[in-house]
Amino acid sequence: MQQARILIVDDAATVRLYHRTILEEAGFAVEEAVNGIEALERALLQPFDLYLVDINMPKLDGYGFLRELRGQDLPQVPAIMISTEAKSQDQHLAYIAGANYYLIKPIKPRELILACRILLGYGGSA
Template identity: 40%
Template sequence: MLDCLVVDDSRTVRRAARRMLEAQGFSVREAEDGQQALEACRAALPSLVLLDWNMPVMDGITFLRRAREEFGPDEPPIMLCTTESDISRIMTALESGAQEYIMKPFDAEILAAKLEVLGLLPDEAA
């Protein structure tokens, strides 16, 4: 079974993401900030990290850079999930090692499409 680590300081966002991911067959773990997420990845590397940008303790970009240094350029796949829509911010995320970028608010259809792009859902067109 695929598992996702949802990293967001908002309990509401974590719960919503959990519902959407569980409906897609994922098991879900949660972290409130990048430091907790790094510790969770060290304990067991997830199939995917859904990562908020703006968080206390350790922000998403800092986590992303540390995860890439520690675990390598491709594992785990990391999808940044944020309200940051400026193209320079998106480029920073991708250049720092994010494989995908999703804007808040998002719904189950948008999330499923991104999961499909990452190869984490079967292609419905096939």
């Protein structure tokens, strides 16, 4: 089976490194983008299998990125919104924008791997 390609979209380098390390150790191929515009450009060049998206970013936030992504003629793959925003309204907006799942930072490695595996159709064992 080919490695699933995951794009981490977050303006914080430390967060990208943390998520990258967890996902690469779990066997995923990982790339990064620092904002929604860069992420959209990368997705249009070669779509990914899963997106991990922060909400608060400069230039184009996570909500805007997901709305734009969902409006493109691309294979529509799962997206996990990962944010420090913990209100139910934030989660609601994420789902309206096109997220398939919502995690609150800081996330536990096992929780992230499990969510990715389930959304990619690998089953629930992490």
